[in-house]
Amino acid sequence: MLHRRIYQFFIIYFLGVGLLLALKYGLSLSDYVIPSPGEIWRTGRTYAGPYLLAVLNTLAVAVLGHIVSICLATMVAILGRLTAWVGSFIRTAAFNIQAYPIVAVAPIIFILLGDGLASRLLIAAMICYFPLLLSFIGVFSEPVREIEHFFESTGRMTWRLQVKIRAFENIQKLTTVIVGSATMAMVGTIVAEFIAATAGIGYSIRIALYQSDLAKILVALFLIGIGTSLYLVSLEWIGNALQARLKRT
Amino acid sequence: MQLEGRHISFRYPNASGEVFSDLHFRIAGAGFHALFGPSGVGKTTLAKMLTGAIRGFEGEIVENGVRRVLYTYNLERLPGWSNVRAHFEEIAPSAGRSRMDELIETFGMEASITARFHRLSLGQQNRANLIRYLLQDFELLIMDESLANVDELTREKIILKVKAMFPDRSFLYISHNVAEVAKFCSQVLVLRSPAKAPQVVSVQGRDHREGAAPDPGMLERAMLEIVHAA
Numbered sequence: 001m002l003h004r005r006i007y008q009f010f011i012i013y014f015l016g017v018g019l020l021l022a023l024k025y026g027l028s029l030s031d032y033v034i035p036s037p038g039e040i041w042r043t044g045r046t047y048a049g050p051y052l053l054a055v056l057n058t059l060a061v062a063v064l065g066h067i068v069s070i071c072l073a074t075m076v077a078i079l080g081r082l083t084a085w086v087g088s089f090i091r092t093a094a095f096n097i098q099a100y101p102i103v104a105v106a107p108i109i110f111i112l113l114g115d116g117l118a119s120r121l122l123i124a125a126m127i128c129y130f131p132l133l134l135s136f137i138g139v140f141s142e143p144v145r146e147i148e149h150f151f152e153s154t155g156r157m158t159w160r161l162q163v164k165i166r167a168f169e170n171i172q173k174l175t176t177v178i179v180g181s182a183t184m185a186m187v188g189t190i191v192a193e194f195i196a197a198t199a200g201i202g203y204s205i206r207i208a209l210y211q212s213d214l215a216k217i218l219v220a221l222f223l224i225g226i227g228t229s230l231y232l233v234s235l236e237w238i239g240n241a242l243q244a245r246l247k248r249t
Numbered sequence: 250m251q252l253e254g255r256h257i258s259f260r261y262p263n264a265s266g267e268v269f270s271d272l273h274f275r276i277a278g279a280g281f282h283a284l285f286g287p288s289g290v291g292k293t294t295l296a297k298m299l300t301g302a303i304r305g306f307e308g309e310i311v312e313n314g315v316r317r318v319l320y321t322y323n324l325e326r327l328p329g330w331s332n333v334r335a336h337f338e339e340i341a342p343s344a345g346r347s348r349m350d351e352l353i354e355t356f357g358m359e360a361s362i363t364a365r366f367h368r369l370s371l372g373q374q375n376r377a378n379l380i381r382y383l384l385q386d387f388e389l390l391i392m393d394e395s396l397a398n399v400d401e402l403t404r405e406k407i408i409l410k411v412k413a414m415f416p417d418r419s420f421l422y423i424s425h426n427v428a429e430v431a432k433f434c435s436q437v438l439v440l441r442s443p444a445k446a447p448q449v450v451s452v453q454g455r456d457h458r459e460g461a462a463p464d465p466g467m468l469e470r471a472m473l474e475i476v477h478a479a
Contacts (some may be wrong), residue, residue, distance in 0.1 A: 147326050148322050149321075149322075150321075150327075150381065150382070153300065153320060154319070168330055246329070
């Protein structure tokens with residue numbers, strides 16, 4: 001699983017770098033616009049250490065924001081399944097709110113909360129929260145009639161049991177949504193750091209942009225890709241282990 | 250136990266035609282009764298009316314001595330997080346627990362009782378589902394194709410055993426098998442299309458029980474009556 005994700009990332013990354021180099025040599029662009037392979041390599045050796053720490057910093061915030069989103073989406077979806085009206089209201093509200101681009105809302109958050117951890121965390125959580133919420137509401141509001149019928153007709157149904165049945169029956173869907181939203185959490189954190197934060201790899205990319213140093217940006221992108229792949233693989237592994245455990249005979 | 254439907258008329262919302270038009274029926278006494286009729290005639294709809302799952306129809310259903318009606322159908326599933334025995338132990342009331350092993354044996358489920366539900370064949374799944382309902386407290390159990398995909402011999406064994414084990418309970422058996430309902434049920438309600446009057450015809454079945462050989466002539470006659478009524 002890990003090697004597959006890493007291979008896929010390497011293919012995309014090196015295709016992108018290859019395209020840039022093809023442009024550089026095809027259009028005879030200077031090293032100032034697109035650095036040479038040697039320059040990229042030297043930058044990588046110099047900045048791999050600090051950039052790796054910055055990626056880990058970003059990853060930690062993204063993971064935390066992702067966990068907050070999952071917990072919040074689960075709670076709201078469980079509440080949303082209580083009545084059709086509440087579920088419908090939450091779904092409509094989530095659709096409307098997620099229509100706003102997070103980069104447009106982010107400055108408000110930075111003005112109110114400053115450029116520290118809280119803003120990064122909130123933006124990371126917000127960017128993956130609404131897709132999670134919509135999926136979770138869908139899962140928890142949809143009855144699994146062929147299982148729930150017995151418990152309802154014998155008076156045994158509780159909200160906990162209902163949630164358990166629906167979560168169990170849709171575990172694969174929930175896992176896929178959680179893994180999919182992990183990338184968004186990482187993207188949200190980087191966007192937040194890029195806009196106004198003072199830490200993380202997004203902040204490093206902003207500094208590199210001010211310096212017009214494409215080599216640094218390429219090194220940062222490489223490490224972001226590796227970090228994100230490791231996080232996605234970890235989530236997939238947890239999801240698969242959970243499914244295997246639940247379905248073991 | 251007595252169950253009587255009076256002047257029942259019903260149409261599903263946005264449906265063009267009525268499912269029931271001035272329908273009357275009466276079921277009385279414990280034992281096996283049947284609801285028989287072609288597909289789409291309204292057997293499941295009537296069963297859901299009896300359980301209270303469908304309301305808002307014209308007419309009334311009068312229940313006498315029926316405190317609890319349960320309805321089970323053949324597509325139900327057990328939760329997948331535990332094996333069949335663990336589920337039975339969890340849902341069986343203390344009064345029904347003593348019967349659990351007897352039912353498991355009668356239903357031929359000993360070998361598969363520790364498996365998860367999704368690992369069972371369709372016939373085993375239907376049997377497992379029926380066992381858990383039989384462990385519950387009820388006066389009337391409506392069995393909607395509950396023994397589908399179960400072989401004929403096992404089905405016969407199960408029905409006879411259930412009749413012997415629960416002599417004071419009532420069962421409404423929904424089936425398309427004319428020989429089966431004629432042989433095992435005491436009262437067969439033949440449900441017909443709303444164009445026919447009356448919409449329900451009651452036929453006396455042979456109510457075959459353990460230890461008694463059914464009279465082939467009488468059985469054939471009951472079958473013919475059911476087919477003619479349908």
